[in-house]
Amino acid sequence: MSDTFKGKFLDSIKRALRKIGHLSGFDSAIQTAYNKPWVVHCEPSMADAEHVIKYLGQYTHRVAISNDRLLEISDTHVCFIAKDYRNKAQKKPVRLSGVEFLNRFCQHILPKGFVKIRRYGIYNATTKRNLELQFIPEESAVEKELSGKNKKETKLEHIKRLTGFDIGKCPKCKHGRMHIVGELPRIRSPSRPIYQLMNAFLQ
Structure with a gap:
C-alpha cells in the first residue's frame, strides 16, 4: 500500500511539473522522496x-x-x-x-475568536443574517395598516377590548404575565336529561 501510494502520488507531481516546464528543478527532491520509506494510514470509508x-x-x-x-x-x-x-x-x-x-x-482551551465548528454556506451566521434582510420585504405604511386591521384578535385581546380587564396580567404582582400551561377538556352535556340519568342511577 505504501509503495503504491508513493508511486502514484509522486508520478502525479512529476506530470504536473512537466506540464509547466519545472520538472528539472525538482528532480533531486522527487528522487529523495522516492528513496524514503512512506507510512500510509488508510481506513474504510464512512458507512453512513x-x-x-x-x-x-x-x-x-x-x-x-x-x-x-x-x-x-x-x-x-x-x-x-x-x-x-x-x-x-x-x-x-x-x-x-x-x-x-x-x-x-x-492548552486545550481555544483562544478568543477560535471555534471548534465553523458553518459555511447558507448556515454561516453572516450569510443567514444577510439572507433574512434580503428576502424579507419591507412593508409600506399602507400594508402595515392593512395587516394591523386584518390581524386575528386573540381571546385575551377580545375580552380586554369588551370588558377593559386584562386577564393575562398576574393578579398578585400586577406586573407579570400569565401563561397557559394546559387546557381542561370541554365537558360535553349528556345526551339524556339529568333527571333520567338520576332515576336510572337510583333504580
Whole structure:
C-alpha cells in the first residue's frame, strides 16, 4: 500500500511539473522522496451519516479529560489515567502537580475568536443574517395598516377590548404575565336529561 501510494502520488507531481516546464528543478527532491520509506494510514470509508456524526462528535464535543480518568485530587497534586504511546498505548496512572495539570488542561482551551465548528454556506451566521434582510420585504405604511386591521384578535385581546380587564396580567404582582400551561377538556352535556340519568342511577 505504501509503495503504491508513493508511486502514484509522486508520478502525479512529476506530470504536473512537466506540464509547466519545472520538472528539472525538482528532480533531486522527487528522487529523495522516492528513496524514503512512506507510512500510509488508510481506513474504510464512512458507512453512513450516523457514522460520520459519531466520528466527528468525538473531536467536537469532548473535553480535555473526563471525570472517569481522574483517580485522585488533593490540595497539591492530581492523579489520572493516561495512555503511554511509547509502550503500546498502555493505560498508566500519571501524577502531576496542580499547577502543571492546569497548565496542560488550559492548552486545550481555544483562544478568543477560535471555534471548534465553523458553518459555511447558507448556515454561516453572516450569510443567514444577510439572507433574512434580503428576502424579507419591507412593508409600506399602507400594508402595515392593512395587516394591523386584518390581524386575528386573540381571546385575551377580545375580552380586554369588551370588558377593559386584562386577564393575562398576574393578579398578585400586577406586573407579570400569565401563561397557559394546559387546557381542561370541554365537558360535553349528556345526551339524556339529568333527571333520567338520576332515576336510572337510583333504580
